[in-house]
Amino acid sequence: xxxxxxxSNVPDTTTKIRFNAEATKFDDTGVQxxxxxxxxxxxxxxVELKEDASSPVNEVVIVSVGLAVxxxxxxxxLAIGADKAVRIDLEPNDAYQxxxxxxxxxxxEEFGFIxxxxxxxxxxxxxxxxxxxxxxxxxxxxxxxxxxxEGDKPIFQRDVADGKEQxxxxxxxxxxxxxxxxxxxxxxxxxxxxxxxxxxxxVIEASSCEPLVEFVSYKMPPQKGGVKMLNSAQELIDxxxxxxxxx
Amino acid sequence: xSILVYIxxxxxxxxxxxxxxTSYAQALSESLDLPIVGIVIGEIAEEELQALKLxxxxxxxxxxxxxxxxxxxxxxxxxxxxxxIETDAKYILFPDNNQGKAIAPRLSVRIKAGFVPHxxxxxxxxEPFMVYKRAFTGKALASVQVNTDRKxxxxxxxxFGLRENPVDxxxxxxxxxxxxPQSRLNVVNKELEAGGVSLMDADIVVSGGRGLRSAENFSxxxxxxxxxxxxxxxxxxxxxxxxxxxxxxxxxxxxxIAPNVYFAIGISGAIQHVAGVSGAKCIVAINTxxxxxxxxxxxxxxxxDGLKIVPELNSxxxxxxxxx
Numbered sequence: 001x002x003x004x005x006x007x008s009n010v011p012d013t014t015t016k017i018r019f020n021a022e023a024t025k026f027d028d029t030g031v032q033x034x035x036x037x038x039x040x041x042x043x044x045x046x047v048e049l050k051e052d053a054s055s056p057v058n059e060v061v062i063v064s065v066g067l068a069v070x071x072x073x074x075x076x077x078l079a080i081g082a083d084k085a086v087r088i089d090l091e092p093n094d095a096y097q098x099x100x101x102x103x104x105x106x107x108x109e110e111f112g113f114i115x116x117x118x119x120x121x122x123x124x125x126x127x128x129x130x131x132x133x134x135x136x137x138x139x140x141x142x143x144x145x146x147x148x149x150e151g152d153k154p155i156f157q158r159d160v161a162d163g164k165e166q167x168x169x170x171x172x173x174x175x176x177x178x179x180x181x182x183x184x185x186x187x188x189x190x191x192x193x194x195x196x197x198x199x200x201x202x203v204i205e206a207s208s209c210e211p212l213v214e215f216v217s218y219k220m221p222p223q224k225g226g227v228k229m230l231n232s233a234q235e236l237i238d239x240x241x242x243x244x245x246x247x
Numbered sequence: 248x249s250i251l252v253y254i255x256x257x258x259x260x261x262x263x264x265x266x267x268x269t270s271y272a273q274a275l276s277e278s279l280d281l282p283i284v285g286i287v288i289g290e291i292a293e294e295e296l297q298a299l300k301l302x303x304x305x306x307x308x309x310x311x312x313x314x315x316x317x318x319x320x321x322x323x324x325x326x327x328x329x330x331x332i333e334t335d336a337k338y339i340l341f342p343d344n345n346q347g348k349a350i351a352p353r354l355s356v357r358i359k360a361g362f363v364p365h366x367x368x369x370x371x372x373x374e375p376f377m378v379y380k381r382a383f384t385g386k387a388l389a390s391v392q393v394n395t396d397r398k399x400x401x402x403x404x405x406x407f408g409l410r411e412n413p414v415d416x417x418x419x420x421x422x423x424x425x426x427x428p429q430s431r432l433n434v435v436n437k438e439l440e441a442g443g444v445s446l447m448d449a450d451i452v453v454s455g456g457r458g459l460r461s462a463e464n465f466s467x468x469x470x471x472x473x474x475x476x477x478x479x480x481x482x483x484x485x486x487x488x489x490x491x492x493x494x495x496x497x498x499x500x501x502x503x504i505a506p507n508v509y510f511a512i513g514i515s516g517a518i519q520h521v522a523g524v525s526g527a528k529c530i531v532a533i534n535t536x537x538x539x540x541x542x543x544x545x546x547x548x549x550x551x552d553g554l555k556i557v558p559e560l561n562s563x564x565x566x567x568x569x570x571x
Contacts, residue, residue, distance in 0.1 A: 013499045013519045017386040026383075037500035095362075096355065118348075121384050121499065126364050130320075130352030139431045140320060142349055145494070155435065159494055163440040170431040176349075179486065179501045180493040212361035214392045216377060221388055221525060227532070227548045233559040236531065236549055237567060244529050244546070246451075246508050247475070247567065 001112035001152065002059040003050070005043045006102060006128065007077055008036035008120040009070040019218045026122070026218070035073055037185070038117025040080075042175075044182040046115060047081035049147060056152045057112065059083050065092050065101045071201065078196035079188035085199070090206035093214065095123075099131035100209040106136060111172060113147075113154055114138070118178040123215065129176035139169045145180040250276055251336035253327065254287040254299070254307070255346055256316075261287075261295055264342045264448065266302050267404040272340055273303030273412050274369055281337065284308065286330040286421070288323055289316040293418050300416035302409065308333065308421035318346070319430040324353040326423040331358060333421070336397065343401040343505075344447045351399050361393035366402040367526075384499045385525035403505045405450070405528050446495065449478035452506045452527075454497060456482040456520075458513020458534060458553055462490035467554065468512065471561045474568065480504070482514045498523035512553040516541025533557070 011017070012032040020027050035043065049057040062077040063086040064070045074085040088105060092098040106114065116129035133140035145164070146157035155166050156175065175181075188196070230236050240247045250272045254265045265285075272283045285299060285307040296307050308330050315322070327350065331339060339354065341347030343365060355362035365381035367388055375392050378400065382389035446452065453472040455465055465479070472479045479495060486496035497504050499519035505526030512533045514520060521544050524530065532545035533553050542548045549556060 011383075013384075013522075017383045019387075041500075095352070099352075099356070119503075122382070123389065124365055124381050124384060124503075125362075126348050127352035127355070127362060130349060131356050134321075134324065134353035134356040137321075140349065140353075141432065142345060143494070161445055164438045165434050166436040168433050168435055170433075178494070179496050183489075183493050184487055212355065212359065212393070212395055213363060214394065215382075215389050216392045217390045218382065218387050219379075219390070221385065224544055224546065227542050227545045229537075229542075229548045229550070231549075233549070233556050233563055236547060236560065237563050239547055240508070240529075240531070241567060244508075246529055247564070 001056045002061060002110060003046045003057050004061050004063060004106065004109070004111045004114045005039065005046050005077075005082065006114065006116045006132075007039045007043070007062045007064040007074065008117070008122070009033050009064060009066055009073040010036045010121040013037065013121065023217050023219060033069070033073055035077060036117050036120045038119065038178055040185040041179060041182040042115040042117050042177050043077055043080055043082060044186040045147070047186060048182070050081065055149055061086065061111075063088065063102060063105060065090055065098045065206070067091050074201055075196050076188065078199045078201070079192040080186050081192060083199065085201040087201065087203045088206050089203055093211040095125040095127035096131060096212045097209050099128050099135060101206055102128070102132050103135040104207045105204065106132075113173045113175055115175045115177055118176055129174055133174040136172075138172050138174050140174045140176055141167060141169065142176045143180070144175045144177050248281050249284045249334040249336045250279070250281050250338040250340065251327075251331060251334055252283060252285045252304070253339070253341045253347070253350070254285045254296070255342060256287050256289045256291050259291050259295065261291070261298065262448070264344070264404055266298060267407060267409055268340055268342055268402065269299055269302040269304050270410040271369075271402045271404070271407050273410060275338060276303065278373060279338070282306065284334045284336070286310070286327055288326055289313075296418055297416065301411055301413050303412040303414055304416055305414050307416065307418045309418055310421050310423060314428055317430070319432070320349045320353060322425055322428055322430070323350055324357060325425055327354055328357050329423045330421065331397065339397065339399045341399070341401045343403045347401040351401055355399050358397055359395060360397035360399050361395040362399040363391050363393060364401045366400045368407075381526065384503060384522040386522055403526060405505055405507045443472070444476060444478040446478040446480055446497070446502055446504060450507045451475045451477035451510075452480050452497070452504060452508070453477045453510045453512070454480035454482070454514060455485065455512045455553070456514030457484050458515075460554070464554060465491060467557045467561070471510075471557055471564070474561055474564050482520050511541050511545070512557060514541055515539045516544060
């Protein structure tokens with residue numbers, strides 16, 4: 001079974017966010033690019049499934065929509081254990097464009113299931129997984145924390161409000177995952193890094209598609225008024241009840 | 248034309264978030280001069296929906312049909328699409344939670360409407376339409392312009408609040424035409440767990456870090472959460488070490504939340520943690536280290552050991568809440 005993991009290339013989580021002088025574009029000078037953390041957890045679990053001899057998963061493909069700048073991030077995904085990377089050659093302007101490009105690629109391929117991280121650490125749209133499922137008319141399953149198999153059929157465990165459910169899906173599923181799908185990202189070892197260099201990285205042309213929204217400008221979040229330091233639990237409660245009026 | 252509001256049906260009840268969403272719609276309607284219409288799916292009594300009229304809701308389309316009681320995203324999307332056409336909705340609002348995240352992107356594709364999630368405030372321009380949304384995981388805000396005729400938003404509600412505006416409300420039964428109402432997703436097994444408050448929906452979140460020193464010590468946090476009707480959460484090291492379930496991790500690589508009040512207990516406040524909670528209206532920090540970065544973003548701070556302060560806080564709160 002082939003599994004597809006969709007990868008977004010984002011600034012490292014410790015990055016100090018800056019913009020150009022007009023505040024219209026993210027300033028990526030000196031930025032370290034990484035696999036989007038939620039996608040990295042998705043990839044970690046996919047590779048674990050492939051390495052587990054009892055699971056039918058035997059190939060993990062990663063795909064990203066982006067220009068050549070995303071290739072080092074895809075190589076890192078190959079080093080973690082993906083077998084093949086695909087780059088769709090377009091710098092997307094919104095989640096819809098990204099989802100349309102992914103769908104164009106997926107519709108000609110065969111995958112057991114597809115995994116997307118819940119959102120990307122840069123534009124935080126939390127949309128690609130749901131949009132992709134709608135474009136392809138696939139079923140999406142959110143908050144998946146475990147995948148098991150009955151023969152070749154995947155059973156997805158998802159977190160719901162009152163517990164955990166095991167579900168099966170007719171047709172291909174798009175899994176939308178967050179922390180819990182895997183707990184800690186897999187770190188590539190030396191052998192992985194060496195073999196990643198010779199693994200296939202295919203570049204395909206983007207299809208034409210207009211974005212639905214436009215990121216126009218940026219600003220920093222409003223500054224907090226400063227902390228009020230208190231001396232006792234009693235003082236804290238007085239403030240929450242009488243001043244902030246939140247209890 | 249209308250502003251369509253998705254009213255979440257929780258086993259025949261509506262939640263405060265639907266009232267807040269209606270308040271947000273009311274503020275939009277004052278600028279746009281459009282009526283507010285609600286759509287609610289699954290069985291629900293008319294009386295339960297009456298609360299909406301206090302906040303400006305004039306008309307509700309009710310899909311009062313047991314076969315839709317269980318949410319199937321694909322089917323719900325189609326029902327809402329038909330409500331959009333029925334009311335010629337130009338603005339469609341969803342809550343910024345798992346439901347909204349699951350349905351809104353699908354609707355965006357179906358009706359080719361620009362979708363803006365994590366909306367931080369009312370639009371700062373209507374012609375062209377522009378709103379601020381969370382970007383870079385709370386480290387910045389992005390102004391997003393939507394050029395499509397219909398627009399879909401999920402506002403972050405705790406930053407907006409409730410605003411009363413009583414009107415008359417009409418409830419109409421709405422019968423959608425769905426060719427394939429059944430789910431393609433089959434639940435084969437279910438394990439029930441003691442249902443705490445859901446982290447994504449919680450007004451108050453009580454969160455602990457390494458400063459609590461052991462998994463067992465989180466019991467005092469659970470007690471405080473119980474008293475407050477709050478959800479529990481934790482920092483990354485706590486989740487990574489397995490002291491708490493991974494789905495309680497809040498921060499840049501875990502869940503991103505925006506409650507009314509966030510208690511950070513024994514959490515130093517690394518940049519990645521703060522990114523995940525910066526949307527909180529009020530942050531209360533308790534930490535032994537008075538120089539911990541969490542105090543830079545907190546509203547109220549208390550230097551001290553959470554293990555001592557939390558039980559004290561809990562018993563004092565019980566008294567306060569008993570008086571109310």
